[in-house]
Amino acid sequence: MSSSTAAPLLEKEDHARDAAFNKAMHGNSAQARGGIMAMFSKGGDAKKAAVDEYFKHWDNKTAKDETPEERAARQAEYATLTRHYYNLATDLYEYGWGQSFHFCRFSYGEPFYQAIARHEHYLAHCINIQRGMKVLDVGCGVGGPAREIAKFTGAHITGLNNNDYQIERATHYAAKEGMSNQLKFVKGDFMQMSFPDNSFDAVYAIEATVHAPTLEGIYSEIYRVLKPGGVFGVYEWLMTDKYDNDNLRHREIRLGIEQGDGISNMCTVADGLAAMKAAGFELIMNEDLAREDDPLPWWWPMAGDLRYAQTLSDIITVARMTKIGRYVAHSFAGLMETLRLAPAGTKKTADSLAHAADCLAAGGRDHLFTPMYLMVGKKPE
CATH class of the missing domain: 3.40.50.150 (Vaccinia Virus protein VP39)
Incomplete structure (x- = not known):
């Protein structure tokens, strides 16, 4: 792992380029009611470009073979990596989690x-x-x-x-x-x-x-x-x-979190x-x-462990994170891609987020x- 104290490598900003890409990929989907509705109204070519640009840092990379050079390459492209991660993940986040993209502590009886x-x-x-x-x-x-x-x-x-x-x-x-x-x-x-x-x-x-x-x-x-x-x-x-x-197991957990959450270092x-x-x-x-x-661990929603659900709303929210919930959602995403009703890369992104959820829960447990x-x-x- 790289130290946090190295001199930062800054990408050159290009707001006009980013705005044009945003329009090509997302169109007017920012006005959609929720993540699931926005998910299927993307520009296919732009989404494929975002998938390719993001996953080039992760495809065929393993924790066993990770090198300092690979981590440095991700650091050098931190802004592009993060921007495309959220181009791909935002709608899935809203669908599965809500509009506050973070974890929290839980108390008994607290929704x-x-x-x-x-x-x-x-x-x-x-x-x-x-x-x-x-x-x-x-x-x-x-x-x-x-x-x-x-x-x-x-x-x-x-x-x-x-x-x-x-x-x-x-x-x-x-x-x-x-x-x-x-x-x-x-x-x-x-x-x-x-x-x-x-x-x-x-x-x-x-x-x-x-x-x-x-x-x-x-x-x-x-x-x-x-x-x-x-x-x-x-x-x-x-x-x-x-x-x-x-x-090696620790590195696999860390790398899974990084890959599924757009983290360079x-x-x-x-x-x-x-x-x-x-x-x-x-x-x-x-x-x-x-x-x-x-009384309840912070990672329980990631694990899809319904034993910790406090309310009916919790069950509905976290059911999407269970193995059955993931299977249904990911199969549906694959079907929509096959029928060309969803852009290519939707299922790959969902699978990456699911792997990250497993790694987050494992990292939390230990x-x-x-x-x-x-x-x-x-x-x-």
């Missing part, structure tokens, strides 16, 4: 979406977001957390994203909920933000900065745009101290802490929330991986 919201509220609490603050959401997805935190705190939130399709969907949802004056979603690479120095009162990232080629690089850029005295909070995806890169907890300090932050708190003694290592840092006055 799935209530737990998701509580996780967002806790981060807002930890960095003390207040009404009227100007806040940056780094890697905002389709805006689910931004909308929830805006409602919870009364802050104005700017969501940064390098995927045009997700920006369109986030903007659509904000307008639908009458929140356009409180939320703004902008295009940009989080490794080279266009915001001036000292622009935001607070910054947060929820399971997004893992897509960066180096953690020190992204944390340093966040430090730059944060006002002196401001606070940054992040839920980071990290391999824990139990991870052993010389253990996953780091360790030690790397994450070192990157925060190297960026200049005064570390206020850090804890692995995945190691809390909760405490090799955490998707919610909380770090909160302050920029000195």
